[in-house]
Amino acid sequence: MQQKNETIARILEAIGIDELNEMQKASIEANEQHDNVVLLSATGSGKTLAFLLPLLFRLDPAVKTTQAMIIVPSRELAIQIDKVFRSMQTGFKVTLCYGGHKREIEENNLVQAPALIIGTPGRIKDHIRRGNITLETINTLVLDEFDKSLELGFQEEVSFIVDALRNIQHRMLTSATEAVEIPEFLGLKDPAELNFLPADGTPTIRLEVKTVQSGDKDKLETLFELLCYFGARPSIIFCNHRESVERTSEYLAEQGIVNEYYHGAMEQHERDSALCKFRNGTVNFLVTTDLAARGLDIPFIRYIIHYHLPTTEDVYTHRNGRTARMEASGTAVLILGPEEKLPAYITQVDEEIQLPANLEIPEKPKWTTFYIAAGKKDKVNKIDIVGFLSQRGDLRKEDIGLIEVKDFASFVAIRKSKASHVLHAIKGHKIKNKKVKIEIAK
Template sequence: MIENALQRLKITALNDMQQAAVKSAKAGHDVLLIAPTGSGKTLGFLLPVLANLKHDVKGVQALILVPSRELALQIEQVFKQMGTPFKINCCYGGHAVRIEKNNLAHPPAILIGTPGRIAYHLEHHNFDESFIETLVLDEFDKSLEFGFEADMSYIIGSLLSLKQRILTSATKMEIIPAFVKLNNAVDVDFSKNLQSKPDLKLKKVTALAADKLEVLFKLLSKIGNKNTLVFCNHRETVDRISDLLFENGLEHDVFHGGMEQFDREKALLKFRNGSHRILVTTDLAARGLDIPEVEHIVHYQLPYNEDAYIHRNGRTARMHAKGTAYAILTEEEHYKYLPDNIEEESLLDKYKLPKSSEWITLYLSHGKKDKINKIDIVGLFLQKGGLSKDDLGLIEVKDTTSYIAVKREKVDKLLKILNGEKIKGKKLKLEIAS
């Protein structure tokens, strides 16, 4: 089954960290997995979880606790791509409790969730925890940082049938809290693995404090139509940058903790499928999110500590790819964690506004709960919409909605052709995702 899963993921061989994690878990040990962002930890714990699942058990067998809903959805997506016969579900704040209770009435083999929401379902007896033998605490250090200690302690204390714990972290922790109850855990520590060192080029742009916004706009124009994350320390700064980019016609999206969950998921989705090439964000996007192929990182504001800086840079130069990180600095700013003599990026020329992306995201107000899947959408768009396969990009089907990336020049005609059509017997409600 594992071989088939790897084939579906188009992975020919596991990396050293994944092999070590799978080997340790296979021996039945508790595992403490420490590896940098982007090194493939998700597969490092999903494969052992999959190996532990039994076909004849009709209940939740593995629980994966994560600090954010975005990370939960990412893990769910990876597992579904593995094409196993086992069901998986997510539970997290901002998601309808009613939908989650309905899902848990037909329990998945794997349950992923944020500690607060899982604790709620446990308290209300919405699933039977007595079959759970495998527990994964993913990005555990981040969960502690977010204040989930009490919820995690309650959950772990309720799991009386546990046989194996797998704890993952991007950084080495000095003390593992006693409530985790790790038992002779094997350390799989790749935190300083030289092979994981990214091919990352550092550059700086020096600016007067009053000119930083203008300098950022110029830098983004020079970078052009490449996937770029712009990091800030505060939500207010994200919104201020967004206003400037909007006024100057530079397409982008924003992502921070002050946004509604629906808008956050939509922003990430449009960045993933290429509809927007620029995402302005806080450190919320620095870890645990499914944001592939980010070529450039821009630190509009440098973080206060080195760990946060490392995690931000970990969004690029992943898995043998190359990347560039820019720091926009005033003459007065000095950070001990920055190396000396960083190459200066010149912004002397005039740069054209980057062209709009070739993709636009369409929003369909139907999803899994309407028995709609990707195959239904592809069939409709190709057969009745007249598109070719190359005109369709990433398709993501959620519980009650779906998002489809379509070539920009095809969108207007497609919306006219499909106006009044039906999908699975329901009138099609299709529009451009704003």
Template sequence: MKIQEILDRLNVKSLNKMQYQAGDVMVNTDNDLVVLSATGSGKTLAYLLPLAGMLNPKLDKLQAVVIVPGRELALQSYEVFVHMGCGIRSMALYGGRTTMEEHRNIQKTNPQIVFATPGRFNDHFGKGNIVTDNVRYLVIDEFDKCLKMGFHDEMRAVINSLSFVEKRVLLSATDTDEIPNFVNMGKVTRLDFLTDTQIPDRINIFMTRSKEKDKLNALYFLLCSFGESSSIVFLNYRDSVNRVANYLSDKGFIVSSFHGGLDQKARENAIYKFSNGSVNVLVGTDLASRGLDIPDVDNIVHYHLPIGEEEYIHRVGRTGRWQAKGRAFFLLAPDEQLPEYVKFTPEIYLLPSSVKTPPQPRMVTLYIGKGKKDKISKGDVLGFLCKVGGLNGCDIGRIDVKERCSYAAVNRDKWKFVVERSVGEKLKGIKTVVELIK
């Protein structure tokens, strides 16, 4: 396994100190490992890179289990592993789709590593869909959340089903008081890269006040002042997310909503459009604070104050990923004060006295009705958009090829031209449909 080739595929220039040390412990010692490092510091790659080299690609058995608290992190971790291109078969297992559908995919894929939520993993194990006799490695990502008291029964069942584990790796951006005995940790190496503030210096924290108790108008002015940059607005309740998202949409913003009341497809679409630049404002609950690998979030807005320091850390960790810079804003009503866990006074951010029309994202997302089953690649889609659609490379963003369709981010000012020119045209010799995803 050539590490530099993998890093190049992931557009990662080099590993940081935390990633080097984590890999050294995993590969060169028999110790179990606990890694504490800020959100956005690259913990997923810190364990995946060494783990990929520890698995045997010639052994057609499940060898590693990665347990995560939610479907978004399961998908994100799985996608990072796929993009690494190490020749190890993998799957993401999570709720929101039938166990039978996943079982068919398990039989088809015969995964050597799975990324799973605890409940779905237990479901498959209980039905005999997964055999764990050859599982030697257990990773618990965001272990602080997975090992909370309310999840002990589920996690105990997971670990009881993994009788032959030889190495355990636990990672999180926030610590826990203790690791339960049922995790069966042996001799432990603990890597603690958390600072006292737990907020990296590259993230600037600001505070702005609304003149009114209802902060919607202040939020509008705040987001307008950001221009075309991307922003996540955090709220504490689903109904509030819907209210704020509807208000911003009525004002002219292109918005995605994200909370636990949405079905899986709606949540995936919301994150996809935000990550590919078709939406520049994501309004969500704290569900959006974990497990989302969106590298270019410029601004975080606390519309509702975080309910605790842990939630605050994970929210702010959505910006300033890796070595990027970011900003986070407390939007306070006249009677609101900063939480006690904020030990410093943020810089004051003055709202503009007037604003122009809300900025529109540069891209839109097009649906293309052919995918992997039609032997379509990203290069085929790119060529089609340039040759048939008349676009230049700078007009095209992220392209994703799914099993039965493809998605492409294209310049907002040119999508109509692409759709019109694509009518009746063929993609790799096959007539296809090209439509705007609203």
């Protein structure tokens, strides 16, 4: 017990958290006492740590093959869980497997079997069929946001994977909704259920809900005025269709509002660039489909704007879950057209916003994002990038913002006023003795 407590204390210090919340403590206890656990908890409540800690305690350092698998509905969620696990500094190897990622890279990473595999159903199924995963020693299975996996039609893939994992001893399923019906093929016999969802199913009280009326069916002008009213506070604008996302983003840009858009038809490098710019403050507004409603851990999002009304209560809940996370507060705003009414499931409205006249365009961001065509697989890390930009680009540490290093690319926020000088100063210089392409991210 003492060793476990010491491990938890070390991990919490590594990831910058003071203490576990009640849900996380309950999850650890339930997983110690039961082979099958179902955890219901709201988005942003700390579910990731609630299943990673019990999983970690089941890993045996003496076993050099794969022992655990986490199946998630989206690549973004897979990446986020991987990031948390790595930040825990456990010493165990972890490998990501998801569509849009080069399969050859994953195959190379699987040759020396990781203790933990995190991935999406389709890609994991593909690796199993190709014989790339050692199945015999996998005894722990986590299905995170399983309701979304069913919603996206992954039942056949998940069934295939579960059937292939013949030696599972411990199963854990998480969901942010009670609506999910657990299929028999999962083999969850007499699971312990932990329900930490709000009693009335509504978001936590830290979330304010407001409405704003649009005089036109086309709500673009109202959206523009709303963003001017809020100012340069990080905001996500949800649309129901990809075409609407691009149209809305283009309109805002034409009005002088710097933004990025994000949806499922984009190439992976385009998604990475858009999210990095939003995370590092190069843009304060992200226009997106419901792809961004789950799995994206971006702190300090102040406003969720429902440009289109959510199609279901579940969608509404998950969109709002991007703000008011953990101890932060946030506001969800629904833009209502002339003939639109709030869905019956939206019972909490704190205020109707009255937009004043003569609004000013939000202040432009002070950061820009550089793209560097080198990453982890090129043995380039954050320290290398900071050193290069400091020595060759004449930058001080305060001129360098958030750095994200991917497999073959990196993104770094640079103070916009320094960007032209940096590009000129680093021209012709090498990183790690290698000449790489460096430019302002598109």
